[in-house]
Amino acid sequence: MTRYLLRRLAAVAGVLLVICAVTFAVFYVLPSDPAAHACGKTCTPEQVTLVRAQMGLDRPVYEQFGGYVTGIFTGRVLGDGPTALECSVPCFGYSYQNALPVWDLLTDRLPVSVSLALGAAALWLAGGLAVGLVAALRRGTALDRSLMAATLASASAPVYFTAMMLLLILVQRLEWLPYPDYRPISEGPAAWAGNLLLPWMTLASLYAAMYARLTRASMIETMAEPYIRTARAKGLYERTVVTKHGLRSALTPIVTIFGMDLGGLLAGAVITEHVFGLPGVGQLTYDAIFKADQPVVLGVTLLAAFFITLANLGVDLVYAVIDPRVRYA
Template sequence: GGITTGVVSALRRGTLWDRSAMTVALAGVSLPIYFTGLLSLAIFSYSLKWVNVDYKGFADDPAMWFESLILPWITLAFLYAAMYARLTRATMLEIMGEDYIRTARAKGLRERVVIGRHAMRSTWTPVLTLLGLDLGALLGGAVLTETTYNLPGLGRLAVNAITEKDLPVILGVTLIAAIFIVVANLVVDLLYAVIDPRVRLG
């Protein structure tokens, strides 16, 4: 969602869509995630009563488990979609002014081919870099989101362990988070070679 929004905003620079989307994206990256979470709780759970946020384990009640995670997912998705929308737009605008894009257009290629085959491929490199960092952080534990929605997760477990000076738990959570981050960055490095052949090793 965020990547698509960024691409469309770059292609429609200065239009109402671009200004509206970037205003929402600016709000997404500016508002603290706990504020977004509390606002979502107040509107969708307490006022409108659309979703129930009382957490239940998957084994106890799969439907309730899924429903209790809807707002946390939306809260995190809003933040990261806003970040990727802004990054993608900025990268796309820079790439569309490059010489090889002008050359592709001068050769008579259709605009869809120029954007899809040439511009988008270059846009993915910085997006993947940020994705690797964010994926590792997400898997390692989203502390503020877990605390806001009272969810049992790695982030809260780590905070509680630090508070209680539980060294074995601290080491375990740190190890798991480190493994997630290493694996996420390894996957990103492998995807670099798929997207950009120039980074492949001989």
């Protein structure tokens, strides 16, 4: 098991390195001036020259990439003399536009995105599984059809539309919720959750719909398995048949998708954060792309890749717990 884990972690590191190289290549090899972009629109030519030297753009690409990667582990000093910039471990580059190391920007915004992702995930898992389970067990009934129609509508609605509708109904008309204004959890869980409820619902309504459909399909397939017939033939309560024998198997594909979705969202839900003005990684990404702040884009890309590969590893480990056949493979 330890060997397996080490092997998998090494694979994760390899994937991250490749993603890093590709992203690096995209931004630094393209026929544009990374220094001008990194510095921003208001930079004077002298400042651009200084940035270019600090970014090491006068050196070969492989050296630049090597510097970037080693900087992650050792930290680095960008440029020299009085204008040198200290970028401490882990150094993911420096955002000249924000006048902050990328790592500081990321760690600043990460709690917001993590709060958003985890809360929404809890909601959509609960909702999606419940709806999918009921629809599967009442397959073919009016209830099943209306639930599936609702999930189709919910999954088709773009995030910004759902967000606007929720704001309009729950905040403007009914005044049940305040307009979201992010509060860190350190200021009290109630304020934190209360202000995140709308973004959670927005994200969850999209994902829950997909999970409901997935759960329904998976559950219908599982309940047709011969071992379900065996469970019934043993005289088990239908409740036990459905949960212990049916749902446990039906969850397997859902775990896979859940890992991917959660991993992707941890590095920021760009649209949702933007619509609700949440200061998360998604918002940072949005601004960085808009202003072509390449060090930040690179950092965010790596962060997203890190979460997704990590989530995948998590999924595989959970698999081994769920399905004993994986353990021996």
